[in-house]
Amino acid sequence: xxxxxxxxxxxxxxxxxxxxxxxxxxxxxxxxxxxxxxxxxxxxxxxxxxxxxxxxxxxxxxxxxxxxxxxxxxxxxxxxxxxxxxxxxxxxxxxxxxxxxxxxxxxxxxxxxxxxxxxxxxxxxxxxxxxxxxxxxxxxxxxxxxxxxxxxxxxxxxxxxxxxxxxxxxxxxxxxxxxxxxxxxxxxxxxxxxxxxxxxxxxxxxxxxxxxxxxxxxxxxxxxxxxxxxxxxxxxxxxxxxxxxxxxxxxxxxxxxxxxxxxxxxxxxxxxxxxxxxxxxxxxxxxxxxxxxxxxxxxxx
Amino acid sequence: xxxxxxxxxxxxxxxxxxxxxxxxxxxxxxxxxxxxxxxxxxxxxxxxxxxxxxxxxxxxxxxxxxxxxxxxxxxxxxxxxxxxxxxxxxxxxxxxxxxxxxxxxxxxxxxxxxxxxxxxxxxxxxxxxxxxxxxxxxxxxxxxxxxxxxxxxxxxxxxxxxxxxxxx
Numbered sequence: 001x002x003x004x005x006x007x008x009x010x011x012x013x014x015x016x017x018x019x020x021x022x023x024x025x026x027x028x029x030x031x032x033x034x035x036x037x038x039x040x041x042x043x044x045x046x047x048x049x050x051x052x053x054x055x056x057x058x059x060x061x062x063x064x065x066x067x068x069x070x071x072x073x074x075x076x077x078x079x080x081x082x083x084x085x086x087x088x089x090x091x092x093x094x095x096x097x098x099x100x101x102x103x104x105x106x107x108x109x110x111x112x113x114x115x116x117x118x119x120x121x122x123x124x125x126x127x128x129x130x131x132x133x134x135x136x137x138x139x140x141x142x143x144x145x146x147x148x149x150x151x152x153x154x155x156x157x158x159x160x161x162x163x164x165x166x167x168x169x170x171x172x173x174x175x176x177x178x179x180x181x182x183x184x185x186x187x188x189x190x191x192x193x194x195x196x197x198x199x200x201x202x203x204x205x206x207x208x209x210x211x212x213x214x215x216x217x218x219x220x221x222x223x224x225x226x227x228x229x230x231x232x233x234x235x236x237x238x239x240x241x242x243x244x245x246x247x248x249x250x251x252x253x254x255x256x257x258x259x260x261x262x263x264x265x266x267x268x269x270x271x272x273x274x275x276x277x278x279x280x281x282x283x284x285x286x287x288x289x290x291x292x293x294x295x296x297x298x299x300x301x
Numbered sequence: 302x303x304x305x306x307x308x309x310x311x312x313x314x315x316x317x318x319x320x321x322x323x324x325x326x327x328x329x330x331x332x333x334x335x336x337x338x339x340x341x342x343x344x345x346x347x348x349x350x351x352x353x354x355x356x357x358x359x360x361x362x363x364x365x366x367x368x369x370x371x372x373x374x375x376x377x378x379x380x381x382x383x384x385x386x387x388x389x390x391x392x393x394x395x396x397x398x399x400x401x402x403x404x405x406x407x408x409x410x411x412x413x414x415x416x417x418x419x420x421x422x423x424x425x426x427x428x429x430x431x432x433x434x435x436x437x438x439x440x441x442x443x444x445x446x447x448x449x450x451x452x453x454x455x456x457x458x459x460x461x462x463x464x465x466x467x468x469x
């Protein structure tokens with residue numbers, strides 16, 4: 001029998017330098033050796049905040065997708081969702097490290113002795129996360145999860161595609177890798193929305209509800225914060241308003257094949273993720289994601 | 302002075318990939334450069350296959366360990382993110398080794414046309430032969446499999462599932 005308090009102890013044991021696979025915290029810097037100079041004329045704190053926004057979108061979405069592990073309808077879907085979550089986690093790691101490199105005061109303020117990405121992922125509270133509210137809502141059923149994934153990956157693909165020409169070389173490189181990955185994510189979600197929407201009466205009905213639950217979050221993802229507007233003007237970031245036409249076109253193609261309507265509903269969500277104003281769902285998600293790292297900073301096992 | 306140190310590039314090229322150990326890092330195309338300065342310090346650059354590749358830390362450790370064992374005392378392993386890795390970089394030797402181990406090899410990566418990236422709403426029709434029985438009659442089960450870089454397929458001939466390194 002494992003006692004509650006000794007389970008974490010055994011997980012946190014030191015295994016020496018020959019452990020081949022590290023889990024938990026304390027990884028090498030994922031930007032090790034990458035030139036992280038800040039482009040001319042760009043405020044370092046702005047750049048760091050912008051990287052946090054893009055990192056938090058990916059990190060929180062990744063954590064939600066991970067919650068499907070052992071719960072997905074079929075093994076193949078479980079593997080697919082875990083793969084998508086892993087890609088997004090990787091994007092998030094690079095972006096968190098880029099945020100820390102741009103403004104080292106940011107991670108050192110929350111956890112001075114940890115690698116930047118760990119400090120920023122595990123030691124910020126909910127009001128210090130800048131993800132859009134879309135990604136933090138509960139998963140709901142599989143239909144709602146693929147509806148959200150379709151909206152998220154369609155939006156993020158359009159965003160990353162524009163970010164490949166960023167004047168910040170790190171952002172441009174992270175985006176170029178991300179575009180290849182998110183193209184697969186969007187196709188995966190789109191195929192499921194079509195398969196369920198154009199399926200049985202039951203699957204059609206549940207897909208319709210999944211989309212209805214998602215539409216109220218769409219308005220927010222096209223509203224740029226002040227930081228995003230400044231960085232877009234400096235050709236470092238992307239203005240979210242400019243993504244809407246491409247988003248509507250891709251979503252429209254999927255929905256017409258899924259025999260489901262697009263509804264441009266007014267937001268009923270009283271949150272603004274880019275300002276750190278979130279729903280309670282984020283606090284619960286972060287509590288679960290952060291508890292081990294906070295109990296055992298820099299633990300590996 | 303007689304030197305017994307083996308060329309650092311040769312050492313680095315022999316390090317196996319942690320997830321596909323039948324391939325070396327050079328076969329996979331993730332080893333981008335190996336430089337040795339006048340003082341004998343080695344700088345190796347590697348690039349991740351996917352952003353979330355969990356093997357990057359293991360690759361760094363393996364490269365350092367191999368080069369230390371070969372007599373190099375100063376080894377710096379750096380990450381390079383651009384240009385992004387493509388399956389087109391897997392060498393002919395690497396492709397032959399994948400096939401020998403029952404993993405179907407990638408075709409050429411999709412070329413990007415101008416304009417927004419198009420949706421692909423049907424499984425892509427690929428000519429992927431079964432690496433087990435050779436039948437050309439195979440179907441895709443999922444674009445995702447046990448590692449980020451592979452898709453899952455099934456042979457309609459021998460009915461066996463197999464993995465396929467998907468184009469990226």
